[in-house]
Amino acid sequence: xxxxxxxxxxxxxxxxxxxxxxxxxxxxxxxxxxxEYRTQTEVIGWLxxxxxxxxxxxxxxxxxxxxxxxxxxxxxxxxxxxWWQRLAYVAxxxxxxxxxxxxxxxxxLNGGADSGANTTADxxxxxxxxxxxxxxxxxxxxxxxxxxxxxxxxxxTATTAAAGAGREESFALPFAELAEEAxxxxxxxxxxxxxxxxxxxxxxxxxxxxxVVVDEIDLDQIYLLVMPADPEAEPIVTFVVLPxxxxxxxx
Amino acid sequence: xxxxxxxxxxxxxxxxxxxxxxxxxxxxxEDRVFSVCLRILGDREKALDATQETFLTVFRKAGQFQGRSxxxxxxxxxxxxxxxxxxxxxxxxxxxxxxxxxxxxDPSAEEAIESAALRPExxxxxxELPPDFRNAVVLSDLEGxxxxxxxxxxxxxIGTVKSRVFRGRRxxxxxxxxxxxx
Numbered sequence: 292x293x294x295x296x297x298x299x300x301x302x303x304x305x306x307x308x309x310x311x312x313x314x315x316x317x318x319x320x321x322x323x324x325x326x327e328y329r330t331q332t333e334v335i336g337w338l339x340x341x342x343x344x345x346x347x348x349x350x351x352x353x354x355x356x357x358x359x360x361x362x363x364x365x366x367x368x369x370x371x372x373x374w375w376q377r378l379a380y381v382a383x384x385x386x387x388x389x390x391x392x393x394x395x396x397x398x399x400l401n402g403g404a405d406s407g408a409n410t411t412a413d414x415x416x417x418x419x420x421x422x423x424x425x426x427x428x429x430x431x432x433x434x435x436x437x438x439x440x441x442x443x444x445x446x447x448t449a450t451t452a453a454a455g456a457g458r459e460e461s462f463a464l465p466f467a468e469l470a471e472e473a474x475x476x477x478x479x480x481x482x483x484x485x486x487x488x489x490x491x492x493x494x495x496x497x498x499x500x501x502x503v504v505v506d507e508i509d510l511d512q513i514y515l516l517v518m519p520a521d522p523e524a525e526p527i528v529t530f531v532v533l534p535x536x537x538x539x540x541x542x
Numbered sequence: 543x544x545x546x547x548x549x550x551x552x553x554x555x556x557x558x559x560x561x562x563x564x565x566x567x568x569x570x571x572e573d574r575v576f577s578v579c580l581r582i583l584g585d586r587e588k589a590l591d592a593t594q595e596t597f598l599t600v601f602r603k604a605g606q607f608q609g610r611s612x613x614x615x616x617x618x619x620x621x622x623x624x625x626x627x628x629x630x631x632x633x634x635x636x637x638x639x640x641x642x643x644x645x646x647x648d649p650s651a652e653e654a655i656e657s658a659a660l661r662p663e664x665x666x667x668x669x670e671l672p673p674d675f676r677n678a679v680v681l682s683d684l685e686g687x688x689x690x691x692x693x694x695x696x697x698x699x700i701g702t703v704k705s706r707v708f709r710g711r712r713x714x715x716x717x718x719x720x721x722x723x724x
Binding site: 297298301302305307327330331333334335337338339341344345346350351353354355357358361362508 | 580597661
């Protein structure tokens with residue numbers, strides 16, 4: 292029975308031994324070792340002859356397009372802004388908007404005059420532009436005011452829901468896209484069998500005990516994606532944050 | 543080539559929602575991730591899906607990267623796990639299939655596909671390997687990673703990877719010998 296260490300021979304074949312003396316001696320003296328060496332060397336040679344696989348230009352373009360489709364509601368190219376600063380800008384923006392509407396209404400009632408409202412020529416409100424991805428920046432960066440308002444509102448919703456509990460998400464999730472993806476993968480709802488007790492208790496607390504967890508996103512805190520257990524029910528996706536056990540999005 | 547510390551900084555910026563940083567991370571690693579997925583799954587379409595899924599996971603879990611390994615190692619570990627998940631879902635042997643969206647007018651397509659293709663008998667023999675052995679051989683012998691790197695990606699001790707690589711090669715040789723005999 293052959294009892295020479297074949298792993299030593301294999302390591303000798305791929306050049307990973309620091310001291311090859313013992314292995315070399317075995318290969319020279321032992322037929323089985325020699326056969327192992329030949330086998331390992333042959334396979335290494337076959338595999339090493341294959342170049343690294345690469346995507347075609349078209350495949351890369353499709354990959355980037357599909358990924359950015361998933362991320363299109365993410366914060367733009369501006370650097371990160373602390374959560375409290377984003378919240379402050381959002382609040383300031385809403386305050387200015389409300390004030391502007393109020394002043395314009397007064398102007399209309401009083402026969403109109405320059406209200407001195409602090410707006411830019413295209414009507415977007417004057418707000419910090421460089422470091423705040425959630426505030427309307429005017430038309431020069433291609434974003435239309437109504438679209439940015441929607442994003443602002445969505446961000447404010449996500450922000451405020453967490454702020455109410457004294458904490459803040461440091462990362463704005465694309466709730467709508469994730470919900471759409473969860474609905475598209477409804478067939479996987481059965482994967483949620485065996486939900487742990489803490490999650491079950493949490494779902495019961497927020498009146499989602501007839502629901503199942505279809506996905507879980509683990510960032511600075513855990514986001515559960517919850518859907519009705521009944522596949523025939525309307526596929527509404529609810530996001531619940533652990534461990535606060537709080538609903539942050541429904542869609 | 544990005545300096546390791548610089549890559550970790552890019553990942554920190556990804557957590558903050560910096561799209562440019564994510565774009566840089568993706569472009570640094572997309573070819574290697576695709577190559578690993580293609581070798582493990584043996585199917586170009588599945589490999590493209592796995593590549594996309596890998597980077598989606600990278601994006602979502604960037605905040606969990608703790609810097610205990612290189613960013614590339616962390617990403618390739620996600621890629622391998624993603625491929626494992628695909629294999630489990632498919633529950634069948636990977637098979638070669640024609641890529642659906644290859645554009646006949648794309649001059650690089652045919653060359654890229656042909657150059658990446660393993661010899662059919664090697665492809666078939668690789669597909670016959672148990673997944674643990676296949677992944678070890680792919681990372682070590684096809685992708686050229688060191689045993690410590692492969693061990694970190696696979697989440698097993700170096701000795702385990704070494705053993706899987708050596709035994710994987712033996713099984714490949716045996717499988718190829720059987721194919722030749724047939």
